[in-house]
Amino acid sequence: MPQVWGMSFQPVSQISSPETVAFHRTELAVVLSLYGRMVAAGEWRDYGISSLRDLAVFSIFRRTAEHPLYRIEKRPKLRAKQGQYAVIGMDGQILKRGNDLKQVLRVLERKLIRAVD
Numbered sequence: 001m002p003q004v005w006g007m008s009f010q011p012v013s014q015i016s017s018p019e020t021v022a023f024h025r026t027e028l029a030v031v032l033s034l035y036g037r038m039v040a041a042g043e044w045r046d047y048g049i050s051s052l053r054d055l056a057v058f059s060i061f062r063r064t065a066e067h068p069l070y071r072i073e074k075r076p077k078l079r080a081k082q083g084q085y086a087v088i089g090m091d092g093q094i095l096k097r098g099n100d101l102k103q104v105l106r107v108l109e110r111k112l113i114r115a116v117d
Helices: 023-041 101-112
Strands: 046-051 056-062 070-074 084-087 094-098
Touching: 023 084, 023 101, 070 101, 084 101, 094 101
Parallel strands: none
Antiparallel strands: 046 056, 056 070, 070 084, 084 094
């Protein structure tokens, strides 16, 4: 594998193998729409995406070198039980869970609403 700036690149077939869970393009569009609005409001500054065997995680950071403020997780195995999407706070508390991603993300959209003087 070629090495560039200390990073190794893998073929796409190895990154998104059938065993890993990943966000679909439509799911990412919903998450990135919210992310863009929060960046414009000055609340968030960075994000990270992880695709693992049992879950996919979109981590949201206020600053790059911190622990994530929020994690948006996708766990397809929980689809029939508690819902495959969850928003988890910095302390590990589940803020909202369900099968509708837009509905689950509403817990974070409330932070955009502020009183006008």
